[in-house]
Structures are given as structure tokens and as C-alpha cells.
Amino acid sequence: MPKITVVGLGPGRPGLITMESWQLMKEAQHLILRTRIHPTVAALEKEGLSFATYDDFYQEAPDFETLYRTIAGDLMQRARKMGNLVYAVPGSPLVAERTVVLLRELAAGSDVEVEILPGMSFVEVLYTRLGIDPIDGLTILDAEDVGTLTGCPAQSLVITQIYDPIIASDTKLMLMELYPDEYEVTYIHNLALPDESIRRIPLYELDRQHDVDHLTSLFVPAPQE
Structure with a gap:
């Protein structure tokens, strides 16, 4: 076989x-x-x-x-x-x-x-860099699936495949239906590479980042009660 x-x-x-x-x-x-x-x-x-x-x-x-x-x-x-x-x-x-x-x-x-075979994904590095424990609740979504969210999630989100400015703009607009425009999110670029960049930005600035490409992801923290 x-x-x-x-x-x-x-x-x-x-x-x-x-x-x-x-x-x-x-x-x-x-x-x-x-x-x-x-x-x-x-x-x-x-x-x-x-x-x-x-x-x-x-x-x-x-x-x-x-x-x-x-x-x-x-x-x-x-x-x-x-x-x-x-x-x-x-x-x-x-x-x-x-x-x-x-x-x-x-x-x-x-x-x-x-x-x-099992392998290491970006999420294991992400947990380390952001100091988060997925046991507390975490949803991982492709950027194209953000529109399937029907309400503001109780859990934190990791959004992958934000591979160009157009997708970044679409993702921002969909998230702004659920979160305030200035909601603080974490922009993640080139994770686990020498030029890795992890920075906090207001949600409305997502598509204004200069380095959006296929190695871009976003962490959206759960709303505070």
C-alpha cells in the first residue's frame, strides 16, 4: 500500500x-x-x-x-x-x-x-511569548472565518492567515462589529524568527501596519468582566 x-x-x-x-x-x-x-x-x-x-x-x-x-x-x-x-x-x-x-x-x-506526525505550530511559541495558558480558553480562527462569529466571544481569539492588507482590513471591519474600535489587540509578525515583532495596537489600526504578510497573526484578548 x-x-x-x-x-x-x-x-x-x-x-x-x-x-x-x-x-x-x-x-x-x-x-x-x-x-x-x-x-x-x-x-x-x-x-x-x-x-x-x-x-x-x-x-x-x-x-x-x-x-x-x-x-x-x-x-x-x-x-x-x-x-x-x-x-x-x-x-x-x-x-x-x-x-x-x-x-x-x-x-x-x-x-x-x-x-x-506531530509537529510544533506557531501557537506553542505564541503561548510562551504572550504568557497565556490555553486551558483558560482560546479560539483559533482563520481570518476568513471571523465572519462566522455571531457575538463577542467570551474567550480570547487567535486569528491566523492575515496574509495581506486587504484581508487585514476585512478582519478589522468584522472584529469592529464585535469589539470597540480602540480595543487593544496584539499584532504578531514573524513569530519565532530573528526579526519577530509583537506589539499592542488599537483594533482600528490593524490594516495600517506596514509589515502585513503571510506570517501575520492577531491575538484578541477576552473582554474583561
Whole structure:
């Protein structure tokens, strides 16, 4: 039975990739990355690892859901043709990674085995930097899902995938339906990298930040009683 092993590239520094994942990527005959746009990819290249990516698929897909379904389907086809392969995703395979969810669904009851290895995501670094304990209550949302909130949450929020100024503006407007315009939030950029920036800003300034990109997240603290 062909097998797809899914590993995580960690939140930013190469040292945060698990040793098990490093070893599997080094030994992989077929290594495929969802995207090469991630800080640890330079370390893979320095190690001399060869890999394919799905970056070209981003240009052709009309939306992210179509993109992720196409990637998952292509992985299944490649596994049937190539046999065993390793699929590497940013962060942890089990945190905010839609392609892994879809891949698991496609593999259920099929002729392809999928093994998902644990990895470190940005949230573990976030807990440390902000001094928060998720046991107190924390909701993690993709920026595109903020609109699904029907009221001001009692828990703190972590919002991911604020990858450009347009998404930042949309996210701000949706949050301002729930929180005061000047509500203090924490802007997080390049977490776990040397130029990491964590700063408190009023909510209305979210889309005015100069460094919004694919490594931008937001922490919205729970309202104080």
C-alpha cells in the first residue's frame, strides 16, 4: 500500500522542526512541500534536500478551498504512482492545515495510507511569548472565518492567515462589529524568527501596519468582566 507521511516545517526556525521530521525529509525519495514560501525552506535547501512544491497551483485555483482540494487529490495520485512520499506543510500538520484534513478524508477506506506526525505550530511559541495558558480558553480562527462569529466571544481569539492588507482590513471591519474600535489587540509578525515583532495596537489600526504578510497573526484578548 502506498503511503503519504505528513510532517510539519515548524513555526519559523529550523531548530523547531522535530528530529523525526528532519530525518524523514532527509531520507525521503519523494519530498513535496505545500509551499516553499516558509522560513525553514532555506534550511532544507542548505541541507541539499530536493523537493517539489505546489506553489504553481496557487496561481491557477479560483479560491483556497479549491486549491486545497486539488492539492489533496494530487497527493493521492502521486502516491499511487510513486509509492511512499513525504508531504511537508508549514507549522504543524494538525493546526490550521486544511490540506491535511482533506487528505485524511480522501485516504479513509482507500488504497493509500496516510500517517500524520506531530509537529510544533506557531501557537506553542505564541503561548510562551504572550504568557497565556490555553486551558483558560482560546479560539483559533482563520481570518476568513471571523465572519462566522455571531457575538463577542467570551474567550480570547487567535486569528491566523492575515496574509495581506486587504484581508487585514476585512478582519478589522468584522472584529469592529464585535469589539470597540480602540480595543487593544496584539499584532504578531514573524513569530519565532530573528526579526519577530509583537506589539499592542488599537483594533482600528490593524490594516495600517506596514509589515502585513503571510506570517501575520492577531491575538484578541477576552473582554474583561
